Amino acid sequence: MPLHTLLRGIGWSLLLGGSLAHGAVTVTLTPSSATLRVGSQQKFDAKVDGATTTYSLVWSVNSIVGGNATLGTIAGDGLYTTPAVPNSPDNKVTVRVQVMRPPKPPETAPVQIAAKSATVYLQNPMPVVSALVPAVIKPGPYVLRILGSGFLPTTRLYINQKLTEFSFVSGGELRVSGTATEQQVGDLLVVKLTNPSPGSATSALALAEIRTFDQMKTTVAEAHRMLRVATWGPSPAAMDRVLALGVPAWLDEQFAQPPSSFPDTLLTKPLEYTQEYAYKLALEGPDQLRQRVAFALHQIWVVSGVEVDCAEAYIPYYRILLNRAFGNYYELMKDMALNVAMGEYLDMVNNAKAANGRLPNENWARELMQLFTIGLVKLNLDGTPVTDAAGNPVPTYGQEEVMAVTRAFTGWTYPDKRPGNPTRFNPAYYVGPMEPVQDLHDTGEKILLDGYRLPAGQSAEKDLEDTLQHIFRHPNVGPFVSRQLIQRLVTSNPSPAYIGRVAAVFNNNGQGVRGDLKAVVRAILTDPAASSATMNASQRAIFGKLQEPALFVVSMLRALKARVTDHPFVADLSSEMGQRVFYSPSVFNYFSPNYRIPGTTLYGPEFQVLSAATAMNRANFVATLVTGGFGSSCKLDLTSLRALADEPPLLIDRVNRILFGGRMPKALADQILPAVQKAPSRDEKVQTALYLALATGHYQVDK
């Protein structure tokens, strides 16, 4: 091996100048100093001036020619390679180049004719995470391998901002073991590595998802949409469940969930406690679909605590809604007809047949038809009104029919727990359905709708059942009920075609059964018109509905994993936004299905309670909530979001996923980003992202 080749390898090089210098020889070293992360290289250039003869360059590190593994090595061309770790304690080395001329006898060794040094400051490596293995963590104990480079035994590992112990495998792998809890399902582990000084450096964030499944059975967008229309809101855990099962199987699971209901201990407490418990069920109940459908039915079959301010009466009423949510509409009608709370609210209880010129109370008969079953005008299957030759809608009934139906429902009283029928009206008592008092029942012939005749002499029970069946069989019920359920669950302005498809299922569930609510709910939720995914722009323009206050509050709390210890305050919040749950102001409930948005031709029932003031209450609620203003009453779990705040685009992505199912409009994200960047702290970045995402109609309209 030629000498120069050998020398090059360890810091020598042999160069030919013109002639040996007699004057001053100088050398310049570029760069004159350097700051290097270990694991990197730096080329040093030596420029020799004034040399007139052959010379050679000798490179050394801390006076060791060619350097070594601890100090770093330097090649004959000046290429410095750092050691694997900075050389403690001072973490710097001196790179020196010597210009040597050959020895002249009697010199036996080359002679230095010039030299220059440069200081190299050594820093720890940049930690880079290339992969988390596994990227998906199931609940339970796990071992997470963090792969990448630049890892040190002294690296600090943060998972969701929490300093976490690990085992150091190599500069390219760390391992951490832990346990993912059920509460974390659907959430993230946000991994960040920081290497200490010298040259303290932090990795980009790396994410692992805690979930229960390997393969998604549906898309994030679809799962999120389904949860917004079918539940009290997409919590991370609920998202996980839909993604794991896919929509059809998830619906099956929900249909099979037994009702979670109000405990009997509430029966003797003020109704407010029941109202509060309803929020607890909405927030936490595993039977989310049932809870949501029951609330939708409650907005058709109204009983208001303003008049029936008594839990003993109200709880049995609401239990009917929960029990019949997936049952048959006729059974719901019958349970409601005999429910004491409804009986009090609409005056069917203790309503006697005509006597002394006084006629029975028409309230129940009228609202049963107008609000709960058929409505005022005859409907086609698709919900459009049947019109006469002049183009006017055809009434379903008139005053005479109201009076006839009223008579059919006379003679019912409070239960008395005694065997046999009571013989006169009982005082208020709420356990069990109403009981008939045959003597106070009008047994005359009644001509109901469209000439349908109830013969004279029938019992109170027979008249009641015949009348309910007669109404239940009316062709209006399918479109009338379907439209309202669609409005409550999916969209304020369903197309006639959508109503028609659902109403057809109401009329026949495929097995010849009319009024099967489970089939109706499934048809509503899975209809193509329930999703904007395949809509054109004009369809999309009118699609969706404003979240009613209770749903707005609860869905936000679910999405942000709120731990609520004080349900009264949740109830009050929704009241301040215009919806006092269980205390609707009148028989027209919290808002009318036919309320139109001012300045448009669109229906928007929930807009009836949206004013400048209540819209501000919504925004201010968001501000208070995300800044922790409710204290321990309601604490959000923002752990993983806070961990993402270091990288605002990732934070906004995550907010998008949690609150929008990945469908946040780009223009919205574009506005949020600079505001988040401007926020000075991690907390405030999260608060800002959530506030801007939640405060406006972009979030509050389900679509």
Next chain:
Amino acid sequence: MRTRREFLKQCCTLGAAGASVNLTRLGLISANAQSASGYRALVCVFLFGGNDSNNTLVPTDAANYQDYVRGRGPLALPAQSLLPVADRAGQRTFGLHPQLAGLHQLYGEGRVAAVLNVGMLVRPTTKELIRARQVPLPRNLYSHSDQVQQWQTSNPLGGGSGWGGRAADLVQFMNSAYGFPTGISVNGNTAFLNGNTSRPLNVNPGSRFGLDGFGDPEAAKVRQAALQQILTFDSGAQMIAAANGILNQGVANAQAISDAINGGTPFATAFPNTGIGNQLRQVARIIAARNNLGMNRQIFFCGMGGYDNHNDLLPSQTNLFGLLAPALTAFYRATEELGVAQSVTTFTESEFNRTFNSNTGLGSDHAWGGHHFVIGGAVRRDIYGRLPVLHLQGPDDAGDRGLWIPTISLDQYAATLAKWFGVQPMDLNTIFPNLTNFSTPDLGFLS
């Protein structure tokens, strides 16, 4: 009863209330405001549920009172309990419900007009015409929701803009250029004030306006600016645009609204601390700030529920009128104190009267025409209109139970109010398309 509301209020003090929105546009207002001398305001008090007005104004002449007792049975008020009033000519005598003492006092002072048997009509209607099917009837008589809407829109087919809003459309030019809404509801969203061009503002008592800020002041400014952009960019979804527009209206008017509620001339008149009392007090406060706001015409909507008394009518009405009358009286006194009694007219609406005869639950059911009150300094005291013949199945009964066929249409009642308010006579027929069907477009109860 827990004090959760108090708790909530404490929590909400976190941000500086209302601090984040600061409008400088207010400077424009005073300059543009017209003199207050021409000021006029209408105040609608809607009695939701269908007030049984058969018992608000009871005829006390022997023949009619006998019919009254016969027809009403257990729902009849004893003659000696009624508060006596007579028409201007002194010919017809009536009694007010005993709980309407405040109105009785105001009637004595010449500040009240009673209007008999007002209701929704398309054109003059009689029993014969109905039987012969020779007259179009308003849709869905006896249905709460439809009749509420029709009384608010004057549209017997239902739907469309409110008549108060259409009146506001026509008079809002008299207000300052600033654009503070002419229509103000203190009882939630209502069709009554939705005009074709004007949008009301909802300022329920206790409403808090202004967005709470939080965090670093500089960052808050950036966030506020972002919110403003977010509220206005076009998402292609009408629901979103509508919701954002409503919030934006609050943001834009927050300062003006706070001024309107808090910045007006103080007044000493005490209002009852009831739902309707607080609503009318809120209206008085906004009227008191009219000059600051540059308002020359305002129309207000108040409401009170509980009138759907299918059961136990008498105790319910005692309770309801005991709430209503003191609030109405206090409001009139406040307008006196503010020097605007001549400029403010208050009137009642309700979706329907109730059946004349009782049901078996000592209540009454849905009916049609009923009596109403108009209160204010500009009112010509009298009892206007014709009392129905109080016979079940009689000539004025649309059915069997005393469902009075109105003899005055809502359009006439409303047009009389709108004309006084400043709507030009030729515009009245536009606002009330069926008004031309009636020979007396002005009932004369306002000067």
